Amino acid sequence: MPRRPVVDSGRLARWCAEQLGSPPADELFRSGHLSVVVGLRLADGREVVVKIRPDAPRIAACVDIQRRMFQAGYPCPRPLTGAVPFGGELATAEAYVPGGAMLPGTDDPAASFAEALAWLIRLAPRPGEVPALDPAPSWNHGGDELWPRSEEDPDADLNQRPGASWIDEVGRRARDRLRVGGSDVMIGHGDWLAGNLRWNEDSLLVVHDWDSMIVESEDVLVGFAAALYSTGGGADERATVEETERFLDAYGRARGRKLDADELQRAWAAGLWTLAYDAKYQHTVGQPVTVLTERQAGERLRRAGLRTTPPRRRPSS
Incomplete structure (x- = not known):
């Protein structure tokens, strides 16, 4: 398991005095x-x-x-x-920005989460205006293996853990769909969990975890967020299929243009990939796999324009 930094109180006090003046x-x-x-x-x-x-x-x-x-x-x-x-x-x-609720006080929380992301992507600098954001675990990590090495947990090699082959299969098929199409890359937030946002009634109070900035095409950024956020009230809960659908519809309204058929399929594939990645991590470290089920994966594959079961290979003659 990764080593958590040990923070000595004396070092922290000196660091604050030097860097913050107090x-x-x-x-x-x-x-x-x-x-x-x-x-x-x-x-x-x-x-x-x-x-x-x-x-x-x-x-x-x-x-x-x-x-x-x-x-x-x-x-x-x-x-x-x-x-x-x-x-x-x-x-x-x-x-420090204290306070705020985990969910917005509105009848349509999916729209609030989607509008907050659209606002972020619209204001964010272009990738060429800031230093490189590599490495960030993503479907296009550049390696030959299916899963990237976790940035925060480098000892957890997701590619070497046997079992749960269905997770590898849906992750592979989602990745292969993302290799087709795509638009120009943008900067966005790669960890759009409800626990990283706080709300003041229906207004966005603060977004946290800015270490999670990534560079991806817009449909991938939106797909990640639509799968990660949840209105269930848990900081680490993931979206249901219905919540993802509402988010994608709301994002199109927020940006002033609906996601077209290709963008929608890629967004569903991106969401499935990030859920499969989290599921594979849970499996690798010996935790119960709670972020994705085979049934949910099948429905997300369908919405990504993929067969729910891979075609059978014919035996070679």
Whole structure:
């Protein structure tokens, strides 16, 4: 399993004094699994969040995008530092944005989540305007194997774990569909889970987890989000097929143009790929597979324009 960074309180105090101009006075919270996220009240009264995680070149680009989005008026925490070394790890600081509900107070939450994503993609810089965001686990990771190596959990090799062959099959077929077609790439949020957004009634209060910026075609970005968000109330729940359908319809309205037939199929394939990836990770680390069932996968394959069962191979003569 990956090593969670060990955060020494003395080092953290010195880092805050050097980078933020004030040492911590109180710790508000501490969370994280593969990274450490610490909420602090500084001696000068400011409330900040410091995130310490393994060093990765793409983090600097993610902070750059977050800063540009904040300046453009998108609801995200204001970055207070760049990506700064913290021992052998990397740390960033941002303003603390407390409060908010996990779901918007509206009768059509799918539309709220879709509109928030359309707004983000519209405001985001073009890929050529920021440093590279590689590597980010995705269907087109460039390797010969089906599954990319997890950026946050490099010890979990999804390609070497036997069993659950149906997950590999749907992941492979979704990937093959994504290799056909596609539009120009854009910057978007690759982890559009409900737990990463907070709402003030029907208004978007804040979007978190800006380490998850990725470069993909619009239909893939939308497909990922439509499969990951959920209105069920759990921070890590995934969308039902019906929720995904509502999100895709709402996204078309939000951008002012419906997704055409090819975009819709690719969006369904992208959503299926990311669910299969998460399911394969759960299987690999010995957890129950809860994010995708074979029945759900079959329906998503159908909506991606793919056979629900692969054609039989004829025996060679």
